[in-house]
Amino acid sequence: MTEQTTETDQHPLRVAIVGSGPSGFYAAGHLLSQAGRPIEVDVFDRLPTPWGLVRGGVAPDHPKIKSVTRVYEKTAAKEGFRFFGNVEVGSDVSHDELASWYDAVIYASGTSGDKKSGIAGEDLPGSLSATEFVGWYNAHPDFRDLDPDLSPKRAVVIGNGNVAIDCARMLTLTHDELAVTDIADHALELLDAAGVEEIVVLGRRGPEQAAFTNPELLELGELADADVIVDPADLEIPDELRQDDLDATARKNVEILREYAERQPSGKRKRIVLRFLTSPVELLGDGKVEQVRLVRNELVRDERGGLRARPTDQEELIEAGLVLRAIGYTGFAIPGVPFNEGTGLIPHDGDGRVVHDGAPVPGLYTAGWIKRGPSGVIGTNKKCAQETVDALLADFAGKESTPPVDTDDVAKILGERVSDLVDYAGWELIDAHEKGLGEPHGRPRVKLTLVDEMVRIAAQQEPAAR
Numbered sequence: 001m002t003e004q005t006t007e008t009d010q011h012p013l014r015v016a017i018v019g020s021g022p023s024g025f026y027a028a029g030h031l032l033s034q035a036g037r038p039i040e041v042d043v044f045d046r047l048p049t050p051w052g053l054v055r056g057g058v059a060p061d062h063p064k065i066k067s068v069t070r071v072y073e074k075t076a077a078k079e080g081f082r083f084f085g086n087v088e089v090g091s092d093v094s095h096d097e098l099a100s101w102y103d104a105v106i107y108a109s110g111t112s113g114d115k116k117s118g119i120a121g122e123d124l125p126g127s128l129s130a131t132e133f134v135g136w137y138n139a140h141p142d143f144r145d146l147d148p149d150l151s152p153k154r155a156v157v158i159g160n161g162n163v164a165i166d167c168a169r170m171l172t173l174t175h176d177e178l179a180v181t182d183i184a185d186h187a188l189e190l191l192d193a194a195g196v197e198e199i200v201v202l203g204r205r206g207p208e209q210a211a212f213t214n215p216e217l218l219e220l221g222e223l224a225d226a227d228v229i230v231d232p233a234d235l236e237i238p239d240e241l242r243q244d245d246l247d248a249t250a251r252k253n254v255e256i257l258r259e260y261a262e263r264q265p266s267g268k269r270k271r272i273v274l275r276f277l278t279s280p281v282e283l284l285g286d287g288k289v290e291q292v293r294l295v296r297n298e299l300v301r302d303e304r305g306g307l308r309a310r311p312t313d314q315e316e317l318i319e320a321g322l323v324l325r326a327i328g329y330t331g332f333a334i335p336g337v338p339f340n341e342g343t344g345l346i347p348h349d350g351d352g353r354v355v356h357d358g359a360p361v362p363g364l365y366t367a368g369w370i371k372r373g374p375s376g377v378i379g380t381n382k383k384c385a386q387e388t389v390d391a392l393l394a395d396f397a398g399k400e401s402t403p404p405v406d407t408d409d410v411a412k413i414l415g416e417r418v419s420d421l422v423d424y425a426g427w428e429l430i431d432a433h434e435k436g437l438g439e440p441h442g443r444p445r446v447k448l449t450l451v452d453e454m455v456r457i458a459a460q461q462e463p464a465a466r
Ligand SMILES: Cc1cc2nc3c(=O)[nH]c(=O)nc-3n(C[C@H](O)[C@H](O)[C@H](O)COP(=O)(O)OP(=O)(O)OC[C@H]3O[C@@H](n4cnc5c(N)ncnc54)[C@H](O)[C@@H]3O)c2cc1C
Pocket: 018, 019, 020, 021, 022, 023, 024, 044, 045, 046, 047, 050, 051, 052, 053, 054, 057, 058, 059, 062, 065, 087, 088, 089, 090, 108, 109, 110, 111, 112, 134, 163, 166, 334, 367, 368, 369, 370, 375, 376, 377, 378, 379, 381
């Protein structure tokens, strides 16, 4: 007969979470709020700083959205929580090691790769992915040296989602609007001196198919320094191609766009031109982007009744020296972790159990964008992460925890291996330091952009001259 364990004599269930973005933190929060059994959670991130895209994606002029980190801070304060920052899983530590140290591993590593458009000239200087541009203005260490050329008068943003709106809006905000945010100092300086006067946002399908959400689209109509321009002809939809099943967001988007189309430009310094049924087919230029060849699309029904864009023979050439591709993201494979190259995601059974060769891999789970794909707002990751954790808890119900190394051993191995590891107390020092730099200027923080500097602050050493 197997010996019954009670709550008090049970070893804690030990879970590693890879990624400290919303999905990693929602998974940690759900695990640590289980009353039924003791649980310990170690969260790993390749950066010394937590919060994933809440720090490195959400636009600087949307500070309220970032206040969601207060919820994550409460999770970090719970007993059983540890943060191992500046540790990249797949290089500093392998998946096999994590799998041998913990009862379960949850991959919540996000989708930080950019989707390619595949058009000619895509790699010319002056053509940037949203990953790069957004990371640059948000002080992500990987993109601090991007130094984009913002001198051209016209920029083109490809895509009709909220990231496209963020990119377009950021190019129009005034110095006063940006100077009170946590935008990277280097971006504040360059955006201030930018020559961009017109931003053309290209949707390959029609206004009914745009992926914008209403508040973000409405915000474009209220910009201090930019008029929003919509050609009424772009809003004419043939009856046979009208979508009967439009959701409330899409209906409201069309209503907002109609109102924009009726407006007369008020002569503001900049213009955001929203164009629909238009795709770039080629970026041209001598050593850098100078022109974009566009094609007019028509909407056609596909076999499943959906509406897709089909190019017509109407082409035009426009001058533009900056092109930002905001057409979606894709994930990266981590050695040893099943990965679907086609979807760019970790394959799972629907509830977050990672699947290999058609069967769940014991002890391996996934949550967030790397599980579902790169869509959904911050809150969407809560339900997603909880679903994963519920699957994990169901799998471990009644099972003893059996990791061969204890929690102190893991910290010791990592400490010896990663000399510049940043723990949660180290992050709190970075956080306080950044807030201190921002305070005299009425800014929420001034973000550090160098990993070495973050590590020095986390180790309570004096920063180098900035
Ligand atoms: C530009 C942009 C702006 C957005 N703005 C908003 C907004 O205003 N409001 C809103 O509600 N939603 C917004 N979103 C959506 C929101 O950011 C996402 O829903 C959410 O961040 C996804 O969470 P995640 O934890 O799955 O991934 P992420 O937030 O990407 O977190 C993944 C984490 O994993 C870490 N990681 C990756 N690989 C490794 C590894 N090998 N080892 C260790 N760590 C690793 C990364 O460093 C990162 O910290 C925005 C998204 C983007 C792209």
